[in-house]
Amino acid sequence: MRTLTEEERALALSMARRAIQKALSGERYEPEELPPLFGDRRGVFVTLKRCGELRGCIGIPYPVMPLGEAIVESAISAALCDPRFPPVRERELAELKIEITILTPPERLDCPPQERPLHVRVGRHGIIVRRGRTSGLLLPQVAVEYGWKESEFLDHTCMKARLERDCWRSEQVEILTFEGEIISE
Numbered sequence: 001m002r003t004l005t006e007e008e009r010a011l012a013l014s015m016a017r018r019a020i021q022k023a024l025s026g027e028r029y030e031p032e033e034l035p036p037l038f039g040d041r042r043g044v045f046v047t048l049k050r051c052g053e054l055r056g057c058i059g060i061p062y063p064v065m066p067l068g069e070a071i072v073e074s075a076i077s078a079a080l081c082d083p084r085f086p087p088v089r090e091r092e093l094a095e096l097k098i099e100i101t102i103l104t105p106p107e108r109l110d111c112p113p114q115e116r117p118l119h120v121r122v123g124r125h126g127i128i129v130r131r132g133r134t135s136g137l138l139l140p141q142v143a144v145e146y147g148w149k150e151s152e153f154l155d156h157t158c159m160k161a162r163l164e165r166d167c168w169r170s171e172q173v174e175i176l177t178f179e180g181e182i183i184s185e
Helices: 006-024 067-080 090-095 113-119 139-147 150-158
Strands: 044-049 053-060 096-103 127-133 134-138 175-182
Touching: 006 053, 006 067, 006 090, 006 096, 006 175, 044 067, 053 067, 053 096, 067 096, 113 150, 127 139, 127 150, 134 150, 139 150, 139 175
Parallel strands: none
Antiparallel strands: 044 053, 044 096, 096 175, 127 134, 127 175
């Protein structure tokens, strides 16, 4: 999957910021003509930090909509709909740092459960844990930020899904990995 050029990266960040600005004033941001790559279906997450602390993070893990649309939707959702935080206020906008993670399509780990840590690469892979209708996702940069080893990363992704810490050891749990191109201000 092609990575973004410097110009495309700058455009993606600008789109995310403008989408949040417009949403805070009750308007809808409609990007003008975008480069062809922004029409490709891609998964994306937008992370907002304020003073180095998480302020919102929401995304679309699967390639179900064009990248441009996914960036706009994820930025607005991260600012206004993350249930862990109150909605961002206009006065906070100048202090927010935006990070966009563009995802490769998730791929199922096809190996015995006890071998799963051997197939996860900290710093390269993000993880999705699924059991039935329950799922949880952690981006590739999370394990690096916390200094987790592979099994810890799997444990924490299980907990993010509100499942037992080591449920990744079960045949009934599906593990998917993906990679992410990280763009940040």
